[in-house]
Amino acid sequence: MKQEFKNVLDAALRDTKVSVKADSAALAAYAAERTAYLATLVGQPGYDLALAAERDNVVLKAGILAVGQADAAQARLIGIIQGALGLGSQLMAGGA
Amino acid sequence: MKRIIIPALLALLCVCAPLSCLSAKARDATLVPALQTAWPGVRADVEVGIEDAHLQDPAPVHQIVEDLQGAIEHGDQVALSIAPWGVLAPYGERGVSARVARKEISSLVAQSLLERLRNFGDAINKLRIQ
Numbered sequence: 001m002k003q004e005f006k007n008v009l010d011a012a013l014r015d016t017k018v019s020v021k022a023d024s025a026a027l028a029a030y031a032a033e034r035t036a037y038l039a040t041l042v043g044q045p046g047y048d049l050a051l052a053a054e055r056d057n058v059v060l061k062a063g064i065l066a067v068g069q070a071d072a073a074q075a076r077l078i079g080i081i082q083g084a085l086g087l088g089s090q091l092m093a094g095g096a
Numbered sequence: 097m098k099r100i101i102i103p104a105l106l107a108l109l110c111v112c113a114p115l116s117c118l119s120a121k122a123r124d125a126t127l128v129p130a131l132q133t134a135w136p137g138v139r140a141d142v143e144v145g146i147e148d149a150h151l152q153d154p155a156p157v158h159q160i161v162e163d164l165q166g167a168i169e170h171g172d173q174v175a176l177s178i179a180p181w182g183v184l185a186p187y188g189e190r191g192v193s194a195r196v197a198r199k200e201i202s203s204l205v206a207q208s209l210l211e212r213l214r215n216f217g218d219a220i221n222k223l224r225i226q
Contacts, residue, residue, distance in 0.1 A: 034208075034211075037207075037208070040204065041204055041208070044201075044202040044204060044205055045200065045201055045202050046202060046205040046206075047205065049137070049201055049205060049208075050201070050204075050205040052137055053137055053209045053211070054208050055133075056133055056134035056212050056216075057208070057211050057212050059129075059133050060130045060131070060133075060218070061215060062126060062130065063126040063127035063129070063131070063219055064130075064215070064219055066125075067122045067126065067127050068222075069122070070118040070121070070122035070123075071122075074117075074118045074119045077118070081109060084105055084108050084109075092102075
């Protein structure tokens with residue numbers, strides 16, 4: 001059961017790291033997409049407004065992704081705590 | 097075994113418990129500043145839309161704008177989370193359309209401004225889910 005406990009923790013931490021990488025990649029992809037779109041607007045009326053809007057878009061998306069990531073991490077931590085309490089109580093009740 | 101389990105559990109809780117407010121910190125540290133960055137541009141579009149709508153009494157809508165301005169300035173998450181963005185969003189879209197009609201911006205530039213309105217709305221919605 002001790003090994004099971006360790007496996008649960010390892011899997012949770014591994015998944016969290018994967019989630020962080022996925023969100024960074026998602027933000028990079030979004031920034032690249034918006035930059036490419038902005039490039040098509042050069043010389044058009046209101047280009048300066050589009051430049052400011054695209055800056056805001058990337059900043060907002062970063063915030064949205066960060067919160068999504070934090071929510072997922074928090075849910076995972078709550079799961080870890082619950083799992084640890086459950087396993088710990090079983091181990092103690094077993095008196096092993 | 098109890099001598100191992102109890103300290104291990106306490107150690108785990110000591111590590112995990114402070115991290116359990118990650119969501120609130122992320123909202124405070126990233127989402128609110130992002131809203132503050134985007135707000136001037138969003139507000140400009142909304143105000144053009146209100147002006148273009150020629151409302152008989154625009155005061156209530158202007159009041160919502162002012163309330164949102166105050167919440168953003170103060171980084172007030174609670175006030176932001178209950179801000180009636182659904183009332184302002186159509187004025188923002190109308191403002192962008194009005195700018196295209198006035199040839200102030202091209203229709204392709206308008207897409208960038210509309211994307212910002214969508215992201216702004218999504219960010220406000222993220223504050224609501226706690």
